[in-house]
Amino acid sequence: MEIRQIEKNKKKYLDLLLLADEQESMIDQYLEKGQLFIMTKEQEEQAAAVAVVTWESSCTAELKNLAVAKEWQRKGLGKAMVEYLCQHFAKAGAREMIVGTGDSPLTIPFYEACGFIRSHIKENFFTENYDHPIWEEGVQLIHMIYLKKNLLAIPGNIR
Template sequence: MQNLNFTEITRQKRDFLPLLLLADDGEHLENYLESGSLFLLSNREKTPIAVALVAYKQAGIYEIENFAVSTHFQKSDYGRKMMQFLLEYYQEKIKATEIVLGTDDVSGNVQFYEKCGFTITHKIPNYFIEHYENPIFEGKSQLKDKIYLRRKLR
């Protein structure tokens, strides 16, 4: 895992839509793609490995709106490295006090975020049923509830 590059993408964010769409559908992504800060993790060959889209919420609080690791690189510790970069960046450079995010209740993402130091704050029952036109499945399980987590940085 040597020679990893963490880059903030400020132009041509749509070039990363295939990777971003692994974590959200296009309609919801359109709501925050241009206004959020997009970060890319790539390797020495400049192959995109992971992306994260972070939006300002309120004084000191930022939300990870999208966090995706390329299918080829999942389960290889790249997600943890990307998250570590984001947490350090927002704590040291931005001076954020807290990072929040929302995820589904089925995919195992909650456990990943908890390992990264996030704690569950609340749940919105039936979020994915009420806010998405078509049912979303992870394997054979339908996504229903949205789980919100946060990580204090200060």
């Protein structure tokens, strides 16, 4: 698998982006200003995984979207993408990577397995910002749970 950044025609990857964030208008709020990365099998066009990261300050990068195609899930691709992004943004000067997600048994354990720890909560984020209720594993998502990972110890961090 190889990971590369995509600068143009980012909406081409909308189907995958929607797996992680099911409302297109929310994706539109970060896709253009964010950096889009895709993971593909060598030489192939079709992405097995995508991720979007924004700079929230000069030292904080936020993972806004991460999705692995259904047929590729639970094979280590998501974790490999997160490791790549942490190294990439550490080298670019980030002190920390943050990520916000619903209080879901599908995502929190994944980010914890990637070395993130819980940080803070944005109350009622899903009910106030989405035009329809979002359900995962039979549970309605209400609050946004933020997790963070310290990047200072990553070799090559310029800070």
